[in-house]
Amino acid sequence: MVARHRAKRNANGEGGVYRRADGRWEGKFFVDTPDGLRKRISVYGDTERDALNELNKLRDQRRRGIPVATTTLTVAEYMSYWLEQIAAPSIRRTTYATYEGDVRLHIVPGIGKRQLKRLQASDIRAWLSELRTKCQCCAHGRDAARKKPRCCALANPECCQAFLSASSIRHILRVLRAALQDAVDEELLSRNVARLVQLRVTDDRKVRSFTRAEALRFLEAAEQHRLYALWAVALTMGLRRGEALGLAWADVDLGEGRLTIRQALHRVDGQLRLDPVKTDASIAVLPIPTPLVTILRGHRKRQLQERFTAGSRWRETGLVFTTSHGSFIEPRNANRMFHQLCEKANVPQLRVHDLRHSCATLLFTMGVQPATVQRILRHSSITVTTGTYVEVIEAVQRDALDSMGSLFAHVGDGSTSPLSSKTGPLSSKLSSNGSE
Structure with missing residues (x-):
């Protein structure tokens, strides 16, 4: 009796591909979500090879520890992953502290609840517009932490108008752009929508220095x-x-x-x-x-x-x-x-x-x-x-060009201009060519 050879099956959790009733191919795979849970998701393709390619991408992402862009992945969840897994190993600790502050104080409160895949340039523009007019002392309760309140925490609150400077807002946008670009590079997103946002704000602040x-x-x-x-x-x-x-x-x-x-x-x-x-x-x-x-x-x-x-x-x-x-x-x-x-x-x-x-x-x-x-x-x-x-x-x-004014010290004193003087070399040349 000839032994029957069974088809090799994928290990549990490795996913598989099958053909749907509508003719398309579907692959199913278990992924680890940023909140520590496991979720089964599907990928699709017009051919079996297309579906397998998508499935292999998910396997590669899991192998590298990259969170998979499920429908529950929010901007806040991705930014947390980005800070710890991508930014922290590659930048100085002081720079990391600045990035972490931008994420914790501004990006997460502003757009953190939005789904990463559904984030649009219009969402970012609206958030930045609000950020420009938001007093940071009021927003983060800084005055309440002081021993002697000076503004927001007074019995009769007074806004101190501690607004972010244009350079601070530009830095926050640069951090978001860098994070989303890494999401594109790791194929979590198809494009970086933050690059579509251009800031046209300037600082009224000038470089201050001693005379x-x-x-x-x-x-x-x-x-x-x-x-x-x-x-x-x-x-x-x-x-x-x-x-x-x-x-x-x-x-x-x-x-x-x-x-x-x-x-x-x-x-x-x-x-x-x-x-x-x-x-x-x-x-x-x-x-x-x-x-x-x-x-x-x-x-x-x-x-x-x-x-x-x-x-x-x-x-x-x-x-x-x-x-x-x-x-x-x-x-x-x-x-x-x-x-x-x-x-x-x-x-x-x-x-x-x-x-x-x-x-x-x-x-x-x-x-x-x-x-x-x-x-x-x-x-x-x-x-x-x-x-x-x-x-x-x-x-x-x-000041340097103003010093050139010494060449015209005679102007207004009634004296003759050196350029019009007949004894000057330039006027002599002009006189000799007068017949022309």
Whole structure:
């Protein structure tokens, strides 16, 4: 008796393909949904091969741990997956914290309940329009968390109108575009609808910086501060707040007069930590101005005295700027000290980051070329430099062209124009050619 050969069957859960009564081919497959459940879904094709191809795509997605776009997959569920599985492994932790904040505070509350596959460009436009006019303090209950309410949580609530800036809204849209593009690349979506949305809003905010006179008053007021060197370094070398607070003595060569920028101090996940600087382009070796070398030597001497006084309480971090016990300086405390110095110096209340803008502005007003300013500030391209400080550059160009007015100092005083003088070379040439 000849043994009968049974057709090979797929393992349980691997899915199968069969022909429907209407002639189309259908494949069924169990997938893992983002909420941790298993769901059986169907794929279709005009031929058996088409249905098998669709089924194989689902198998590949499950193998790679990609959530399958079932009808229950929402924007919020996908953004959670995107943050943890795609964004987190490929970006810096500080960048991740920014993305996570955009998702948690803006994207999920705004469009999180919409189904990923049904999200339209019109949905995104409507959400962004609402975002522009929504007070963030009111929306997130920030005033209620304060010990002394100032606006929304008062007995008679007052909106403080803490609206998002245009640059913040653009950043939120960029995060959404990046996430949806990854969904397209992983074949969860057929197109990125966020790319169809264009923002035509501009910031009324301009780059704020100290004038030369204000910078001098600020440095004079800061001269007796224990962190005078911090403010001097940030202003004269254009360091970001985190870069200045994360500067290590191992990266400062006072003998050669140069420092290396390679790390920054940030509060991430509730803890202060040192991370590599913003980008590879931000790593640089910069010369230290001679007066600043003297200031840093004095700061080093003062820090050694503090270390001796602290004794066993001293925490060795190796950083240039620390607390009196050697610990990291909390960035928010740096902000408070800076605002106190601004008040003492009677200068505008800027941000610590605006010391970087002040450095660039002062360099431009001293006639330094944009390419040199770019290298000092370590921008990724000269376009970033000229785009950020376009108004400053235009003002410098205007002053330069106004200086050309000295050529016309005689205009209006009754004297003869040099161009019309018969003794001038140009008028002589014109006279000789008068017959023509």
